[in-house]
Amino acid sequence: MGIRERKERERERRRQQIIVAAKRVFSEKGFNRSTMEDIAKEAELSPGTLYLYFKNKDELYASLSLRILQYLIIRLEHVNGNHDLNPVQKVDALNEAMFDVYEFDPLIIINMAHLQSSETLKNLSDELLGEIEALSRKSLGAIARIFQEGIDQGVFIDEHPIALADIFWSMFSGVVLWESSKSIINDNKNYLKETLKIAFEIFARGLKKV
Structure with missing residues (x-):
């Protein structure tokens, strides 16, 4: 597997990690009360990392x-x-x-x-x-x-x-x-x-x- 393929696979793995965390947070708090910081904490990532994959909470919500x-x-x-x-x-x-x-x-x-x-x-x-x-x-x-x-x-x-x-x-x-x-x-x-x-x-x- 080349470097590019490994990077793409890692990016998709991280993206799925964020989506799984977002689903948990939205389930517990509802969409309106949830924040990107909540989701970052659940995913054990920095809030800045989330914005590399999703431009806002709406986009993350829709990705589900x-x-x-x-x-x-x-x-x-x-x-x-x-x-x-x-x-x-x-x-x-x-x-x-x-x-x-x-x-x-x-x-x-x-x-x-x-x-x-x-x-x-x-x-x-x-x-x-x-x-x-x-x-x-x-x-x-x-x-x-x-x-x-x-x-x-x-x-x-x-x-x-x-x-x-x-x-x-x-x-x-x-x-x-x-x-x-x-x-x-x-x-x-x-x-x-x-x-x-x-x-x-x-x-x-x-x-x-x-």
């Missing part, structure tokens, strides 16, 4: 979404690639994939839902914003393909598949945000999975042609 978006795309591609399923079964598999993605990292899913409804995106570097936009478009495109297949086969209502994907994602992220907020003020009771199940069932019912 990249990993979950990449995992979401893997799960969606698996659903699209399963040719043994008919369109209705693929929507069921899509719903299961969304549950799986939520279980993979609930905190990051909640953070991502907050991110897309906040001003944070305006404070990101062009590079990071581009990464998030590209992964988001790819995931929405994968969801749209599931709906397009059902439309082509005359099983689903003839509406634009991207619009259906947008509605599906808005429903998912909206339920995540609402239920996570309720759990904070209601003795930490969490009805998210039950609510999502009902929402998915209603959405799937509405997709089908009468």
Whole structure:
């Protein structure tokens, strides 16, 4: 391994070290109360080191979404690639994939839902914003393909598949945000999975042609 490769590997290792520390701090204190100094202390690094990797707290917060978006795309591609399923079964598999993605990292899913409804995106570097936009478009495109297949086969209502994907994602992220907020003020009771199940069932019912 050359010097350049070793440096790149070390840089990525340090970057992941910071992200892991940030996740812990955001989980314990929440975004607004967390500081870069808190994260540096958790990562056992100097605050100055953090700014070599992330220009501000918003960018660090947004970077947490990249990993979950990449995992979401893997799960969606698996659903699209399963040719043994008919369109209705693929929507069921899509719903299961969304549950799986939520279980993979609930905190990051909640953070991502907050991110897309906040001003944070305006404070990101062009590079990071581009990464998030590209992964988001790819995931929405994968969801749209599931709906397009059902439309082509005359099983689903003839509406634009991207619009259906947008509605599906808005429903998912909206339920995540609402239920996570309720759990904070209601003795930490969490009805998210039950609510999502009902929402998915209603959405799937509405997709089908009468």
